[in-house]
Amino acid sequence: MFRTCVLICLLNGVALSTKKEEKLSIVSHGYAISQAHMLPLLSLREEATRNLRNYATVLTKRLTQVKLAIKQLEALVKSKPSSNTLLTFKQTRIFYIDWRKWLSFVKEKHGYEEISKLQSLRHIMPTKIDYDEALYGIYRLQSTYRLDPAEMSVGLLRGRKYRCKKFHAVDCLMIGSVYYLNEDFQDAERWFQLALEKYHSDPNSKQFDIFGWSDDFILKLLMKAAQSSGRFKAALEYAEQALVIDRSHSFWQQQVPRLKNLSLTPEHPKREKISKYLFKPACRMEFPAKKYLRCHLLFSSPFLQLAPIKVEELNLDPPINIYHNLIHNEEIFWIKTLSNPHLKRSTIFSSSKQPIEDFSNIRTSKTMHLNDDAHKLIKNLNQRVMDATGLSVMESEDLQISNYGIGGHFSEHQDSVPPTDGKFRISGNRIITALYYLSDVELGGETVFPFLDLRVPAQKGSLVVWYNLFLNGTSDWRVVHISCPILMGDKWIATKWLREYPQMFIRPCPLKMEPLPEYSGNTF
Known part of the structure; x- marks a missing residue:
């Protein structure tokens, strides 16, 4: 149970945060609810890209300097042991003078100015509310018009192809998490399957591992979604697939026999939930x-x-x-x-x-x-x-x-x-x-x-x-x-x-002087 909560919290960006981050999370810029007010995100993207480039330049220069130290030490390693007085002096000088300088250089905070600039942009970055509204906007489109996840992920909407950036594995994971939270496990499984396919086909998929979203993580979500919908045989297949990737993983070693026992019982897949909204x-x-x-x-x-x-x-x-x-x-x-x-x-x-x-x-x-x-x-x-x-x-x-x-x-x-x-x-x-x-x-x-x-x-x-x-x-x-x-x-x-x-020609006398509110709709 705790493991499931952790997985879902990770997917929805919920983590232990500082007081400052908690304060930001209750604010909304309303980026996702108005196309007209999305323009700040364009300038934010340009500024953030420029700062990251500058940060990369600083680190590249720093790496070049570190490589000089490596080259210097490699030259000493390649030299043959001898009683050469001059060589002994050189080694002593390097480890006493040079190495102390290199140690001070490594301890220096390089790129601090660029990091500070990026932090200064936090106040205009989307908050958790903005992110949730954007995510649920995509979910609303897919669930309302019953769009195929694979087609939607490449910009094919209701038979029309639109020019747009294709969804990555992480995008599919995020949308699938909404279905999971809404207990629509079969649709969640479809999105998680798509995430796994994109993970394996993406040449840069290793970048997702930095955030802990590896193929092992996706298979855990697939197993949970299949199991929650009552499809134990499918859950077993995902567990066995993960065990092939890493046979030493104790988690999958425990799950496979458990799911084998469950798969022997008759399956009763849960029906899709009927939307309470007419729209x-x-x-x-x-x-x-x-x-x-x-x-x-x-x-x-x-x-x-x-x-x-x-x-x-x-x-x-x-x-x-x-x-x-x-x-x-x-x-x-x-x-x-x-x-x-x-x-x-x-x-x-x-x-x-x-x-x-x-x-x-x-x-x-x-x-x-x-x-x-x-x-x-x-x-x-x-x-x-x-x-x-x-x-x-x-x-x-x-x-x-x-x-x-x-x-x-x-x-x-x-x-x-x-x-x-x-x-x-x-x-x-x-x-x-x-x-x-x-x-x-x-x-x-x-x-x-x-x-x-x-x-x-x-x-x-x-x-x-x-x-x-x-x-x-x-x-x-x-x-x-x-x-x-x-x-x-x-x-x-x-x-x-x-x-x-x-x-009217004859105006009724109102019993109460009360203005009509801006919105007075009845929701069914």
């Missing part, structure tokens, strides 16, 4: 094409008589429409420029009715809000929403800008909030969601409505609009939606929520 099956599902939908031009206002909007119906009941070419590249550039410095980790609505930062992987993105006075462009975008919907943006929420990161997604949720004890908010519920797409997404990142069999791909410049409420004002469960994990690309969106009461 995983919904995002990989193919929905049939809808009939009786049409595209048309919208002329509903005096301005639209001159410049009509292209409308495409996506669903009739409840109505969901997409309005094409409603925001242009220059406007998108300005929105990103205005929002980028202020993006912060997205929030979710907690059980205490307060928005909190999301470290739960329900919503992996960064957001911020642009009010109407931030730029004249915002008022123009509001006007287009009014032209498209025919509704008022009075008392609506500020435009929310969102950017997603590695495997960025938003689990199933509703934008409306069921009233608690009949107490409505001051401006009513969210009657309309108007979502601008500020970028195309190469692969993944669709908005999926699982109860409507509808998938909406991100289309740069378009506006998607749907109603969140039934006619009686209650939340419409049919518009539960999902932002699917992003396989490839950079997803930006801008969301505007219109409130209920400003659309």
